[in-house]
Amino acid sequence: MDTPSQMNTEMSWPHDLSSMTGSPKPSSHASRSKTPEPGSTSLVNPSSSLLQDLLKEQRATRGSRGTASEDMEDNGPRTPRTPGRSRANSQNQSQEEPGSDRQRKINNALAAGLKQPREMxxxxxxxxxxxxxxxxxxxxxxxxxxxxxxxxxxxxxxxxxxxxxxxxxxxxxxxxxxxxxxxxxxxxxxxxxxxxxxxxxxxxxxxxxxxxxxxxxxxxxxxxxxxxxxxxxxxxxxxxxxxxxxxx
Structure with missing residues (x-):
């Protein structure tokens, strides 16, 4: 029978793999959803107080969803990483260097159906x-x-x-x-x-x-x-x- 730590580790491995392959995080969507788009405010410009209240509630709901998703990502279990590398560095490296040796090795391992021991x-x-x-x-x-x-x-x-x-x-x-x-x-x-x-x-x-x-x-x-x-x-x-x- 699998323990909760094993299940969390197995769930975190594809999540970390998606972070290494350079896929965008939901936090970026949430951060973008928090800031209102200037074009929409300038174009809508509601004059009714009821419409303004509805827009505020919708924006608040989007903001709470983005904050909850960020908290789940920050507090979720992760596989052990090598010391000296943070989550931001891995994201930047995967985004800035999509064709690096590490990315190539990961892609080859995934294509061959193999996994590195530390990623298991x-x-x-x-x-x-x-x-x-x-x-x-x-x-x-x-x-x-x-x-x-x-x-x-x-x-x-x-x-x-x-x-x-x-x-x-x-x-x-x-x-x-x-x-x-x-x-x-x-x-x-x-x-x-x-x-x-x-x-x-x-x-x-x-x-x-x-x-x-x-x-x-x-x-x-x-x-x-x-x-x-x-x-x-x-x-x-x-x-x-x-x-x-x-x-x-």
Missing amino acids: GMREMDQYISKMNKQNFDLKLEIFHRAQQMAAMEKKLERMLEMEEELQRMRDLEDELQELRDAEEDNQRLRESNEQLRQEIDKRDQAVTEAVELIYLLQPGLLRVMAQAQLLKRPILLPLWIFQNGHP
Whole structure:
């Protein structure tokens, strides 16, 4: 709930802004309304006392309205100003220098929808502070979420590195397994070759055994033949009477 001081401050801010932008004050109208215009008095110049009384009452009413408006302006709450500058100086400066830097800054601020901190009311200042606090909280929350995401990403990265190392070990094991398979194939070929050689050796052993047995069986007959051959090599003695009869 807004306090009366805040409401008065908010009401005084556009009033002070109108004074800085060089808009005329109601007091000038009131001061002009207090002084009778010479042309009107010279032209009207009423001769009736009733008309003169009505004119006096009307002028008195205008004067009381102007005085009341000046009192409200003088006694109304205002936003704090920088020391050394009075209301008259600000009015003179805004009226004498409409194109000054201050006027240009104020116009730019109004055009952009921004206000300087010293020209803000209490309510606007509270809203501005609450907005900044909310933005600060949102930023902190965003930083917290980003930190959590970074921590999760770091854990994922570590897990990925571990998985990559495990994959490299699996690849090494696959290479070793392939080498073992190749060695097993080589051993299988060697076993088959050895089996063939063993079979050949067995065949040769069997042939040698058969040859030995054959030699053992043929050896007695060979000895007999050799003995007969020795007997045939001896000379045969024939009787002499065979040659004498003319027979060889």
